[in-house]
Amino acid sequence: MFTGLVEGLGTVRGSLPAGSGQRLVIEPPAELLAGGLPQLGDSIAVNGCCLTIVDLGGGQWSFDVGEESLNRTNLGELTPGDVVNLERALAVGQRLGGHFVQGHIDGRGTVASIEPDGEWITMRFRLPAALGRYLVEKGSIAIDGVSLTVVEALPEEFSVMLIPHTLAATTLGRRKVGDTVNLEVDLLAKYVERLLAGRTA
Structure with a gap:
C-alpha cells in the first residue's frame, strides 16, 4: 500500500x-x-x-x-x-498524507493540455471511458503514482491543478502534451461499485 x-x-x-x-x-x-x-x-x-x-x-x-x-x-x-x-511502501503508523494507493494501475491516460496559471499549472488528461465513472470532482486519483485531487471530471477527460512543489518534486513537471501516464482510480470507488452491483443483482 x-x-x-x-x-x-x-x-x-x-x-x-x-x-x-x-x-x-x-x-x-x-x-x-x-x-x-x-x-x-x-x-x-x-x-x-x-x-x-x-x-x-x-x-x-x-x-x-x-x-x-x-x-x-x-x-x-x-x-x-x-x-x-x-x-x-507505507509502514504501519505513518501518516497517510495522500490517499490509499495500491500501485495497481487501472489504465493509461494521455496529457491533453497544459495551462499555466502563474506558478501553478492546470493539466488535463484523456482517460479510457471505462475509468471515467470512478472520477468525481474533489475526489482522488493517482497519476504516475502522484496523489492528486480531481478538479473537473468528464466521462473521458479530467483535470488537476499542480502546485510548484509537485511540478518540481515529481515527473509531472516534465510532462508534455501527448505523453502517456499511469492512472489508478480511487480504490474505495471500485469497492463501492462492486458492492452496489451485488445488491442490485
Whole structure:
C-alpha cells in the first residue's frame, strides 16, 4: 500500500528483455537511500506501479516487469536516462498524507493540455471511458503514482491543478502534451461499485 506522495526521482539505467517481460534497473536518489536501505523483495512504486526489488547490485534497484504490467502501464516506454517517480511502501503508523494507493494501475491516460496559471499549472488528461465513472470532482486519483485531487471530471477527460512543489518534486513537471501516464482510480470507488452491483443483482 502507498500514499501517492512521491519520495524521490530515480533514473532509469537499464531496460532489458527478461522472458516475456522486462528487467528495469533504476538508480535511486540519495534522499531515498538516506531513509534506510531496502531489502530484496521490498515493494516500490515506480511511476505508481507496485514492483518488487529483485536485485540491489551496484547501488541500483532492479525490478522484473511482467507482460501484464507492460501492457497496462507506461513502464515499457522507459529508456536509459528517463526519470521516474519512486515511493516506498507505507509502514504501519505513518501518516497517510495522500490517499490509499495500491500501485495497481487501472489504465493509461494521455496529457491533453497544459495551462499555466502563474506558478501553478492546470493539466488535463484523456482517460479510457471505462475509468471515467470512478472520477468525481474533489475526489482522488493517482497519476504516475502522484496523489492528486480531481478538479473537473468528464466521462473521458479530467483535470488537476499542480502546485510548484509537485511540478518540481515529481515527473509531472516534465510532462508534455501527448505523453502517456499511469492512472489508478480511487480504490474505495471500485469497492463501492462492486458492492452496489451485488445488491442490485
